[in-house]
Amino acid sequence: MSLLRRWQNETGDAHVLGVVRIAIGGMLLLQTLTAANALLEQGYFGDVFHMPFLPEAWVPSRSIYVAVLAARVLLAVLVMLGHWAVPAALASALLGIYALLCDRLGYHHNRYALFCFAFLLAFTPCDRTLCIPRSNEERRGPRWAVRLAQIQVSLIYLASAGSKLLDDDWRGGRVILDRFARYGGEAIARGIPPRVVEAFSQPIVTSALAKLAISTELFLALALFSRRLRIVALWWGLMFHLTIEVTSKVELFTWLTLTTYAFFVTPDARARKFFFDPSRPRARWLARTVAGLDWFARFEIRPWAPDHLRKGHVIVIMRRDGSRATGLRALTMIARCTPLLFPLWAPLALLASFTRRGETRAGL
């Protein structure tokens, strides 16, 4: 009962939700433009063979469909700008799902997932930051819908892993083996060395890969909710989805999933401090770079006047708990907190684990 109450009362900084809103708005726009392009190139789907989930009478006429697409473009732009973002996200999601229901030939899991997340986003305080015009609302807001979005991420992984786990062909590696046999050439064309593709096309390897894929999805479904395992899960999930992106055609699914990982970011802002020595060009460059890449507002970036204690460090990072990191450990912290550098986090963390250097308790 207390968990339920905590879920309903929880609030947090909404900055990250602004980033999620812009990304999801961009994907809604891209998805709608793809549909508009199909309309121009192939004609209106309702004039030819289509398979509606809905009764045929509910499928719109050509002119209404064009109006729906135009509305979806406008709504997606509003979502990105953060202007009337909440109703725009809700309407985008509902119109998108309506379009899917009008023709199941256009159904794809990633499109449906996008509309699910846009729907849930509409119940979050996603319109309080990164808006044009600027929002005057309190940056903190309720997080109950963010928790629902987190569960939605987990449900997708569970559903995907569960269906594979119950399928002999999938569990045994037969599905992956056949995919490698047919798409190996495409992977090679994308830059994967042929020897790697060949090695991964052995039945024993695909059997192991199948079990790894299922375990990964199950792990992600659960570990994302663990404070201790979350960072590892996020990194592993990133690698998992980038691998899928390279080896398969999945439309926006990779980028949507990576965007939804932001729902798991701790909802605070500038909780870590990034101190840099303004007298050094390298420090100033690092400060500018981190400021540009710090999409989730993890760092408060401040110069400090070096004295006899502080000299020798280009940057010092103060973590949430007040502990400080320099050198390799500071770089690891930066990689951990910035989406574009996050792929580097695990290798840097591994390197940093071999040394105690860069860990300091002394005052700045």
Add this chain to the structure above:
Amino acid sequence: MPVFGRRVAFAALYLAGQLALILTAGDRSDNAFGFRMFSESSTLNVRLVRYIEAPSGHGTVAVPIEGTTWTAHDAAGVLHRFDWRDRVREPGLSLFGGTMHASYGANAQLARFQAALDDVASHTPFDAETRQLGLEIDVRKNGREPTHVSLTSRPRKVESAGSAAP
């Protein structure tokens, strides 16, 4: 209802809906709304045929169609050209003679082909020769040996006409 009660009701309804859709995905040929990613690695090799009245006057014979087009006379004896792609624009449902990937599984693709057959058969009113359209499909599921499936459209009501080359 207080705001907390509304949130609980909303969340319960949303999650129950998602769970219901996931658990019943197997009942839908394409597993729609079930998030069953990469569920199969199946391919189909499809050939389009049409069934016309046998020369003997008893029953029908299958006539293979090259590609997606065929010609047939209407009831007045005027020759018409028909193209499967006039009705079916989806690339995955209009590639005949080559191997195509069934991205949502073989069952989904077969169900879509069946619906497409019925649709095309009911939208070619000037074809007074074809009694049924059909698809001869070799299905290779997850790399196994292919199995053969024959699909036919609902029988068409046609008025008598002379025979024509496919």
